[in-house]
Amino acid sequence: MFTRFQLAKKYLHYYLTASNGNGHGVHSPFVFDCISKVLNDKKKYTCYEKIENRRKELLNDSTVIEVEDFGAGSSLIKTNKRVVKNIAQSSLKPKKFSQLLFRMVQYYQPETILELGTSFGITTAYLAAGNTNANVFTCEGAKNIANIAQQTFEKFALKNITLTKGDFENTLPALLTQIKNIDLAFLDGNHRKEPTLQYFQQLLNYSNPQTLLIFDDIHWSAEMEEAWQQIKQHPQVTLTIDLFFIGIVIINPAIKVKQHFVIRY
Numbered sequence: 001m002f003t004r005f006q007l008a009k010k011y012l013h014y015y016l017t018a019s020n021g022n023g024h025g026v027h028s029p030f031v032f033d034c035i036s037k038v039l040n041d042k043k044k045y046t047c048y049e050k051i052e053n054r055r056k057e058l059l060n061d062s063t064v065i066e067v068e069d070f071g072a073g074s075s076l077i078k079t080n081k082r083v084v085k086n087i088a089q090s091s092l093k094p095k096k097f098s099q100l101l102f103r104m105v106q107y108y109q110p111e112t113i114l115e116l117g118t119s120f121g122i123t124t125a126y127l128a129a130g131n132t133n134a135n136v137f138t139c140e141g142a143k144n145i146a147n148i149a150q151q152t153f154e155k156f157a158l159k160n161i162t163l164t165k166g167d168f169e170n171t172l173p174a175l176l177t178q179i180k181n182i183d184l185a186f187l188d189g190n191h192r193k194e195p196t197l198q199y200f201q202q203l204l205n206y207s208n209p210q211t212l213l214i215f216d217d218i219h220w221s222a223e224m225e226e227a228w229q230q231i232k233q234h235p236q237v238t239l240t241i242d243l244f245f246i247g248i249v250i251i252n253p254a255i256k257v258k259q260h261f262v263i264r265y
Helices: 004-017 031-037 046-059 083-093 095-108 122-129 143-155 166-177 194-206 222-233
Strands: 065-066 081-082 114-118 134-140 161-165 185-189 212-216 239-242 246-250 259-260
Touching: 031 095, 031 239, 046 095, 046 122, 046 143, 065 083, 065 143, 081 083, 083 194, 095 122, 095 185, 095 212, 114 122, 114 166, 122 134, 122 143, 122 185, 134 143, 134 166, 143 161, 161 222, 166 194, 185 194, 194 212, 194 222, 212 222, 222 239, 222 246
Parallel strands: 114 134, 114 185, 134 161, 185 212, 239 259
Antiparallel strands: 065 081, 212 246, 239 246
16 A cells, blocks of 8 residues: 555645536536535534444444454554454544445435445445435455444444445355345445456446446555556446545446546545
């Protein structure tokens, strides 16, 4: 992965060169709508405080658990015995982007949602709260992390979540066969190029013209930047939005000309 200094330089370049987040000058109706109705929605929804209180609990939890790491691994944590609050500090998606996921689900109302990388269930809870009628399927490789995520779901009495435990390589193909169709997917489980591209290709096989694919940490490393570039160039991808920390992919064939946007957020 990039060092903090390298990432800071990249973020500065992004911030100075990205399109202003007010939507002016954006000629894509989808992107303008996304900016004005989703990115710039400042309302404090009732679920925000409840879920953020759970985040605080996890950030103060000194329990030690055993963790299997199937992904690229944490840059901050190297041992298999890990403290819950340290995992929470390094792996939970920040409030700003977790709540953006909630608003995306609330606005676009996907019926079938897939998340790769449950962690402790904070983003999952936001996804599930965005549309309580949706079916949210979430996958977590590490069993003990998944068990804590299950506690998160029970705390909020979220009944529309199905949690699958185990290495994605083994669990994802069968799960996709069961789901059959994906309206929104959030990929935050493996920060390596080849697995990311493999998941992307698998998801394309179960997508529809309204499917939204959201990739986490697209500038986390040179590998992830290469994966993001290949995803953008894929023939089925018609529109992308780069928010630096996440990338949004649209595969709607009604969009005849490829468009790629970098939006300040």
